[in-house]
Amino acid sequence: MKLQRKNRVRALAVGALAVTGALALSACGSDDTSGSSGGGGSAKAADIKCEGKGKLLASGSSAQKNAMDVWVQNYSGACKGTEINYQPTGSGAGVTTFLQGQTAFAGSDSALKPEEIAKSKKVCKGGQAIDLPMVGGPIAVGYNVPGVDNLVLDAPTLSKIFNSEITKWNDKAIQKLNPDAKLPDLKIQAFHRSDDSGTTDNFTKYLKAAGGWKHEPAKKWEGEGGQAASGSAGVSSQVKQTSGAISYFELSYATSAKIPTVKLNTGAKAPVEATVDNASKAISEAKPAGQGNDLALKLNYTTKAEGAYPITLVTYEIACDKGNKADTLPATKSFLTYVASQDGQNALKALGYAPLPTEIADKVRKTVATLS
Numbered sequence: 341m342k343l344q345r346k347n348r349v350r351a352l353a354v355g356a357l358a359v360t361g362a363l364a365l366s367a368c369g370s371d372d373t374s375g376s377s378g379g380g381g382s383a384k385a386a387d388i389k390c391e392g393k394g395k396l397l398a399s400g401s402s403a404q405k406n407a408m409d410v411w412v413q414n415y416s417g418a419c420k421g422t423e424i425n426y427q428p429t430g431s432g433a434g435v436t437t438f439l440q441g442q443t444a445f446a447g448s449d450s451a452l453k454p455e456e457i458a459k460s461k462k463v464c465k466g467g468q469a470i471d472l473p474m475v476g477g478p479i480a481v482g483y484n485v486p487g488v489d490n491l492v493l494d495a496p497t498l499s500k501i502f503n504s505e506i507t508k509w510n511d512k513a514i515q516k517l518n519p520d521a522k523l524p525d526l527k528i529q530a531f532h533r534s535d536d537s538g539t540t541d542n543f544t545k546y547l548k549a550a551g552g553w554k555h556e557p558a559k560k561w562e563g564e565g566g567q568a569a570s571g572s573a574g575v576s577s578q579v580k581q582t583s584g585a586i587s588y589f590e591l592s593y594a595t596s597a598k599i600p601t602v603k604l605n606t607g608a609k610a611p612v613e614a615t616v617d618n619a620s621k622a623i624s625e626a627k628p629a630g631q632g633n634d635l636a637l638k639l640n641y642t643t644k645a646e647g648a649y650p651i652t653l654v655t656y657e658i659a660c661d662k663g664n665k666a667d668t669l670p671a672t673k674s675f676l677t678y679v680a681s682q683d684g685q686n687a688l689k690a691l692g693y694a695p696l697p698t699e700i701a702d703k704v705r706k707t708v709a710t711l712s
Contacts, residue, residue: 396423411684480589546651
């Protein structure tokens with residue numbers, strides 16, 4: 341395969357985005373996150389190796405939308421001949437579109453299922469789709485309880501709240517975890533995602549592993565009762581405006597809307613707050629779960645490590661290990677190499693994302709180099 345001429349240029353990396361409105365880590369639904377670029381630290385020169393020209397189409401996880409905005413802006417500024425069009429349609433839609441051969445890669449907040457890998461062999465001629473972890477971050481549990489600005493919950497209690505088994509904020513189980521709080525006799529309004537969502541998948545995996553959730557974890561909500569809203573933007577908006585509300589969404593939504601978040605009693609000495617650093621501690625315990633070049637990770641939702649926040653997600657870029665389209669392969673490899681680079685990952689923390697642990701990022705870069 342003849343590669344397009346290589347052009348080394350220097351591009352100014354966008355240091356950080358100001359988080360405004362409903363922002364990224366908007367998990368897997370078709371959220372309108374309306375983030376905007378802004379100042380936030382000094383710019384740093386990024387060395388980007390440009391390969392390939394033309395338009396690169398990709399879609400999927402809206403969890404990584406703001407990261408993609410930064411990456412695409414940096415890469416496009418350096419590589420004038422390449423246009424990258426990433427549509428944050430949601431994980432499920434992104435994987436479907438990729439498996440139909442319509443995009444060069446997809447973003448997903450959940451690793452591919454075996455049946456999806458099998459189906460990918462029709463698109464990846466001589467190969468199959470693989471998971472490449474690129475973005476990590478905490479899933480916050482936001483709440484709106486008048487008079488309560490410091491709330492501790494644990495996995496079993498959250499499971500009962502989201503399955504309509506605990507219905508009042510002054511329930512004994514909540515009081516036991518918050519002995520000093522003045523909990524009102526107020527109905528709990530639990531909101532969940534109406535769309536198929538990678539955030540729902542990861543949140544319910546946590547509830548199942550640590551809290552005895554009675555349903556099977558899935559992108560589609562299976563809990564009983566509650567109210568539904570579309571996307572992380574939708575559920576976070578409902579929490580902001582509804583007294584007694586609680587829901588799960590990415591940390592940047594809580595930060596931008598000034599929604600208080602639950603601290604988790606994990607069994608550690610102190611309750612753990614939803615922060616990027618605390619999520620990174622939990623993600624560092626992830627174990628390899630993929631075969632061969634597939635770098636899927638198995639997260640430890642039951643960690644009791646001090647300061648490790650267990651409700652996390654990892655967003656993957658999904659590409660063919662072999663059989664990528666010749667006209668998009670050079671640009672795909674070039675762009676994903678930048679995304680996994682130190683410069684690409686360094687842009688994440690200020691946005692509310694958790695950069696990949698160094699050893700994982702190294703594996704991703706090595707794997708991207710082998711794509712054919």
